[in-house]
Amino acid sequence: MSFIPRGSGTASVITGLGVVSPLGNSFADVADNLLAGRSGVREIDAAAGAREGRQFAAPVAAIPEPTGPGFDDFATLTRLEQMCLTPAATAFAAAGLPGGLAPARIGMVLGIGAEQLKAWELDFLHGGRAVLEPRRDETLVHRLARRLGIAGPAVAVAAACASSGYALALGRSWLAADRVDACLVGGCDILSPTAIAAFYNLRALSRRSDDPHKASRPFDRDRDGFVMAEGGGFFVLERRAGAAERGARVHGEIAGVGMSSDAHHMVAPCSDPTQAARAIGLALADAGIDPAAVDYVNAHAAGTPVGDAAEAGAIRLAFGPAAATLPVSSTKSMSGHLVSGAAAFEVVACLAAIQRDAVPPTVNLDAIDPACALDHVPHTARPHRVRVAASNSFGFGGANLCLVIREAA
Amino acid sequence: MQTLPFESATGCVLESHALVEVPLAEIRGLRDAPVPDGAPALPPRFLRHCDEHTVVGVRAVLEAIAALPDPTRPFDRYGVVGAPRIAGRITGAQTLVQAAAAGGIAVSPHVVPQCSLHALASAVSVALGMHGLNLGAGGGPEALSEGLYTAISLVNASACAGLWLVLTEWDEEPVLDAVGRPTGDPLCRAVALALRPPAAPDASTVAFTIRNADPIAACDQSSGTTGHGLADLARAVAACAGGGGITSWSHICPWGAEIRIVAPAAAARPARSEDRGPARREAA
Numbered sequence: 001m002s003f004i005p006r007g008s009g010t011a012s013v014i015t016g017l018g019v020v021s022p023l024g025n026s027f028a029d030v031a032d033n034l035l036a037g038r039s040g041v042r043e044i045d046a047a048a049g050a051r052e053g054r055q056f057a058a059p060v061a062a063i064p065e066p067t068g069p070g071f072d073d074f075a076t077l078t079r080l081e082q083m084c085l086t087p088a089a090t091a092f093a094a095a096g097l098p099g100g101l102a103p104a105r106i107g108m109v110l111g112i113g114a115e116q117l118k119a120w121e122l123d124f125l126h127g128g129r130a131v132l133e134p135r136r137d138e139t140l141v142h143r144l145a146r147r148l149g150i151a152g153p154a155v156a157v158a159a160a161c162a163s164s165g166y167a168l169a170l171g172r173s174w175l176a177a178d179r180v181d182a183c184l185v186g187g188c189d190i191l192s193p194t195a196i197a198a199f200y201n202l203r204a205l206s207r208r209s210d211d212p213h214k215a216s217r218p219f220d221r222d223r224d225g226f227v228m229a230e231g232g233g234f235f236v237l238e239r240r241a242g243a244a245e246r247g248a249r250v251h252g253e254i255a256g257v258g259m260s261s262d263a264h265h266m267v268a269p270c271s272d273p274t275q276a277a278r279a280i281g282l283a284l285a286d287a288g289i290d291p292a293a294v295d296y297v298n299a300h301a302a303g304t305p306v307g308d309a310a311e312a313g314a315i316r317l318a319f320g321p322a323a324a325t326l327p328v329s330s331t332k333s334m335s336g337h338l339v340s341g342a343a344a345f346e347v348v349a350c351l352a353a354i355q356r357d358a359v360p361p362t363v364n365l366d367a368i369d370p371a372c373a374l375d376h377v378p379h380t381a382r383p384h385r386v387r388v389a390a391s392n393s394f395g396f397g398g399a400n401l402c403l404v405i406r407e408a409a
Numbered sequence: 410m411q412t413l414p415f416e417s418a419t420g421c422v423l424e425s426h427a428l429v430e431v432p433l434a435e436i437r438g439l440r441d442a443p444v445p446d447g448a449p450a451l452p453p454r455f456l457r458h459c460d461e462h463t464v465v466g467v468r469a470v471l472e473a474i475a476a477l478p479d480p481t482r483p484f485d486r487y488g489v490v491g492a493p494r495i496a497g498r499i500t501g502a503q504t505l506v507q508a509a510a511a512g513g514i515a516v517s518p519h520v521v522p523q524c525s526l527h528a529l530a531s532a533v534s535v536a537l538g539m540h541g542l543n544l545g546a547g548g549g550p551e552a553l554s555e556g557l558y559t560a561i562s563l564v565n566a567s568a569c570a571g572l573w574l575v576l577t578e579w580d581e582e583p584v585l586d587a588v589g590r591p592t593g594d595p596l597c598r599a600v601a602l603a604l605r606p607p608a609a610p611d612a613s614t615v616a617f618t619i620r621n622a623d624p625i626a627a628c629d630q631s632s633g634t635t636g637h638g639l640a641d642l643a644r645a646v647a648a649c650a651g652g653g654g655i656t657s658w659s660h661i662c663p664w665g666a667e668i669r670i671v672a673p674a675a676a677a678r679p680a681r682s683e684d685r686g687p688a689r690r691e692a693a
Contacts, residue, residue: 104665114525115548117501124505131502132589134582136495139549142663153664155555158526158545166544170559173566179621179666194504197513198521259542259567261488261534266458267522275540282568396522397531399543 012172013243013408014251016095016236018087019348020188022058022229023335025086030345031352034360035381039213039334041227044191056212057191058229058336068093070147078122083188084110084144088234092148095236097182098246103151107180109171110141110156111164111187113340113395114195121194145184152180158340160395161300163187164232165343165403169257171237181242188232189340196228202267206303216337217364218301218330219308219372226302226332232341233348240409250408252351255388256287262398269307269394276314276392276400283390283402284318291319293388294326294404296359298346300392301330301372302337311392312372327359327384329377334363343393343401350389350405359384420618421564423650424571424603427472428643429465432594433583436461443468447475451536458519461597462496462577463532469601470533470573477603486570487603488541489530490563492556494578494639495549497524502589529575541569552576553639554662561619561668564604571605578639600643612674615649620667645670 019025022040023033033040040058063082065074066089074082088108097106119140120131130137145154153174159166164187171183199205206225208215216227235251243250258279264270284291297315301308308330316323331349338345353359358381365378386407393401431439440456443464448471456464474480500517501524507515522528526545534543542563547555553576560574580596607616645658649672660668 107664113527113545114521116495116526117497117521117524120498120501121505124509131498131505132585132587134584136550136582139547139551142549142551151664153558153662153666155546155559156526156548157559158548159543160522160525160527160531163527166542170562173562176566177562179562179619193513194508194516195521197508197516198518200513201516202518259488261531261540261543263485263534263538263540266528266531266535267519278540395527396525397527397543398534399527399531 011240012175012237012254013240014235014254015238015243015248016091017233017251017348018090018094019233019345020060020063020083020087021231021335021338021345022060025064027348030348031356034331034334034349034352035356035358037334037361037363037380039363040229041212041216041336043212056209056215056227058227059191060231066090078119080118080122080190081140083190083230084140087186087188087232088144088184089148091234091236092184095182096248101181103149105152105181106150107152107171107174107183108141108145108150108154109167109183109185110144111158111167111340111344112140112156113158113160113163115140115156117194118190118192121192150184159399159401160397161337161339162343162393162395162399162401163340165393165401168235168254168347168403169259169401172254172257175237175239181238183237184234185237186232186234186344187340189230189338191228191230199228204304214364216303216333218299218303218333218362219312219369219376220365221367221369223303223305223308225304227336229336229338231338231345233344235347252354252408253406254403255406256283256404258282258286258402260400262400264398266397269304269310270398271306271310273310273314273317276311276394277317279400280314280318280390280392280402283404287404287406289388291322294390295384295386296353296389297326297328298350298389298391299328299330300394302332307394309369309371311394312374315374323374326375327377327382328374329360329362331360333365343391346391347403347405350391353386353389354405354407357383357385359386420561420616421604422607423615423617423646424605425473425477426646426650427469427476427601429469429472430596430598431465432596433461433591434594436464436597439468440464443471445472445475447480449474449537455536458523459532460497460500460524460528462493463529465597465599466491466529466575466577466601467532467536469599470537470575473601473603484537484539486541487539487573488567488569489533489539489543489573489575490556490560491529491533491545492547492552492574492576493529494547494552495582496529496577499583499585499589499591500524502585506588529577533573533575541572542567551663553642554660557660557668558619558662558666560604561617565606571603574602574604576600576639598639600639602646614673615646616671618669620669
């Protein structure tokens, strides 16, 4: 199954990148911190709605204001708007799209799972009552697109924790169908008291409040849930031929996309790895590569007991014998779970592995769960030539996504 | 300014459709008994925690399945795009009010998975065993444009045999009291469309196509609604599918792209064209 003809010049490449995360707000900082095995998890102020006195998460310390003119009102924006605007504007500026490119030929896809809930909550916590009012406010993707001068299609998509990955998939489909010549894609999320409380009550969050740095421990025998985080990333995608024609710097290629659904449960993860493995297989087929051609898997693994084991099974199923020597890590062990922004952030992690020739580690992986047997990279980065990386993202409601990221030609 | 294409792109064709409109007061009953005659059963109490948009959206899918010549056919290779317009507000408001009073213990673990943008699509996927992609799109005032554009884009760019597009809205946004209870009885509306890639020349079914925006004209577009609502879409689809005298209908997205619905064999039929897009432009 190939969605985009290979070698036809329609492959989608990344020509601009912006990131805001608990591990830094530039590609270089994020790569440095991931490969050094540093954790962004720390104790945070117990916010309204939190269940425990000691609350921990992986926050963004400070959201930098985008550089350049037109951002004078940055301080007046909500935290969600700031969290999205900075990496989006950074990626857009970094791509250096030619001035002659018609704005209507530039699209935008924002992956964001609970925009309204977050916006209502931010307003409510500041004394507003917008949630009670029958309003139809314009959504963030349209505000961002207008601010950045994007006049092509602008869509918000959501697949829970895989949202920003689906944004890349949709933007890539627009390029392939010639609906746009460039597309700004990605997604971000913010820490929210309501979301923290909901996930806590769902028993999805780690409760290791005595040692926050050790709380996010994907694939470990003693894992007990994930750690909430915030941030995300944006990318400018272009067709390879167009990027080459204008001599754009290419960070990497989105070589394959695979999507499937478990159709199992609205909340509970699926222990059957069949559909997750199918998404991986579809992505490999879309990229036109064999399992053995993949050099690194950035796992979704958030640290939940059922989800991590199911993903390990999916990787073994999809990659077959190649899985025995295929390095796998979960960067959520360091970044926490960026929820809507996770998939985009993990594309950045894959690009770091490709550009730095090293696989970032899974920190806190002290005792590998036998149910999660894979070629893990515990504690410290592993020097390794990475030409092709696969990044898994799975979300509530059974949404499965795999992206294959290839080094720039 | 370079010259760029303004072409008619390959779209998809319609397999089935349904419109469901339910007053808020009747959604509780629908939640308990959502399955119409002839439609497949759902898992027990499946809609118990779902948002109102999801309840009505799932019902619309079931109605569309029941309308098929073979309602027992499998949809396991189908995907779902769910495009609600402002879902989750009633539960969201009640959650915020209760959490402010009682703290985090008052926050239901269902609020995020059931009131987020993905929830409608996920519910359809889970309820009916669909293993293609499931994805939320839109979420705000432009959900109709975003849902249509996303579904037509993905039906040809995924491994799915077809896609269900489910669009939902309140006819009037609910007015809530200080604790988040609705004070009126607005109508919740859902349209379900079963779409699949077109078989080579296929003039026997309703077709959906996207025309790219005219790049120059679209530069002058201000954001805003197109003036087309979900009820208009439902009427147009029904008219095109049922020989209602309309040969085509257009929806102009805020970014200028035109989504066109064309009746079967429209070119060969002398019926009138009803292009009701408010700012429709002819191709250059």
